[in-house]
Amino acid sequence: MPDSSSSSDIVIDARAVEKSFGDGSDRIHVLKKVNFQARTGEITMLVGPSGCGKTTLLSAIAGTMRIDAGDISVFGSDLVKMSGGALTRFRAKKIGFIFQQFNLIPTLTVAENVGVPLLIQGVSASKALKRSREILEQVGLGTRWKDRPNKLSGGQQQRVAIARALVHQPPLVICDEPTAALDAQNGEIVMDLFRQVARSPDRAVIIVTHDNRIFSYADRIARMDDGEIVEVKEQATDSAPEFQHEHALE
Ligand SMILES: Nc1ncnc2c1ncn2[C@@H]1O[C@H](COP(=O)(O)OP(=O)(O)O)[C@@H](O)[C@H]1O
Ligand SMILES: [Mg+2]
Structure with a gap:
């Protein structure tokens, strides 16, 4: 039964x-009864000091780490109740994850790295290569598809990781510091890509960041401190957001 007034956009x-x-005595309580929501149609940014638990929360949401207590629903599926195998399949289909440390496979070419999520879904190697090269073009790396990752700069590797997270068009894109290694020009390219994702039907983007150049792209900013979400702020982003070309003083 459709219910137009429900909160189905969460x-x-x-x-x-x-x-x-x-x-x-070494035990540290990293997430302390955290409540966190994200909506389709939005870029949600998660900000907060180093060590406050941002990456841990992302890992919980992405289902790459089990939690001790609480509930996590992603597209209506209860991650806590899922078996390991079901969780792996769910992740492969629904989530594009950009890790803080890129996690590229050194023995594969750039295009092969990008194509991994497609191969996991059973797409043929030739189709995967074609689609990988298209998205590499979009992130400005069209000519580097045959290189191994170690031939690339940090910023280029970061864009490969971003291409790999987007290639299978997952409805949920989760990124840990995606712009940290990028100059203004490339930062703007990837933020525009994330914005396109967030504005397409039934998709959402979550970005952990302390890069103040990109804050104007956020529809919602959740602030975390010491294992808790302490503030959630909605932002109007009706007009085109602007990439700030200067880092403000830290
Ligand atoms: N696998 C782990 N084992 C032990 N401690 C961890 C692990 N992952 C994170 N931590 C600790 O949890 C705290 C929060 O880490 P993290 O979520 O990475 O913070 P942030 O991403 O906000 O910088 C830190 O004190 C970190 O050392
Ligand atoms: Mg982190």
């Missing part, structure tokens, strides 16, 4: 999520 609903690492 695609991530994390409630009272808890996670600790270590044992005994």
Whole structure:
């Protein structure tokens, strides 16, 4: 039964999520009953000081890490209840993840790295290569598809990681510091790509960042501190956001 007044646009609903690492006196409580939501049609940014738990929260939402307590619903599926195999299949289909450390495979070419999510879904190698080269073109790396990742600069590797996260058009794109290694020109290119994703039907983008050049792209900013979300702010982004070419003083 369709219900136009429901909150069906909420695609991530994390409630009272808890996670600790270590044992005994070394135990640290990293996520302290975190509540976090993200909506389709939006870029949600997660900001906060280093070590406050941002990457841990992303890993929980992306299903790459199990939590100690709480609930996480992603597109209506309860991640906590899913078996390992179901979670892996769900992730492959629904989520594009850009890791802080890129995680490119050194023995594969750039195009092969980008094509991995397509191959996992059973797309043929020739189709995967074609689609990978198209998206590499979009991120300004069209001529580098045959290179190994170690031939590329940090910023170029970051764009390969971004291309790999977008190639299979996942409805949810999750990024950990995606613009940190990018100059203004390339930063603007990838932010425009993320904006396109967020504005296409039933898709959402979540970005962990402390890059103040990109804040104007956020529809919503969640501020985290010491394992908790302490503030959520909505931003009007009706007009085209602008990439700030200067880093403000830290
Ligand atoms: N696998 C892990 N084992 C032990 N401690 C961890 C692990 N992952 C993260 N931590 C600790 O959890 C805290 C939060 O880390 P993280 O989520 O990476 O923070 P942020 O991304 O906000 O910088 C840090 O103190 C970090 O050392
Ligand atoms: Mg981090």
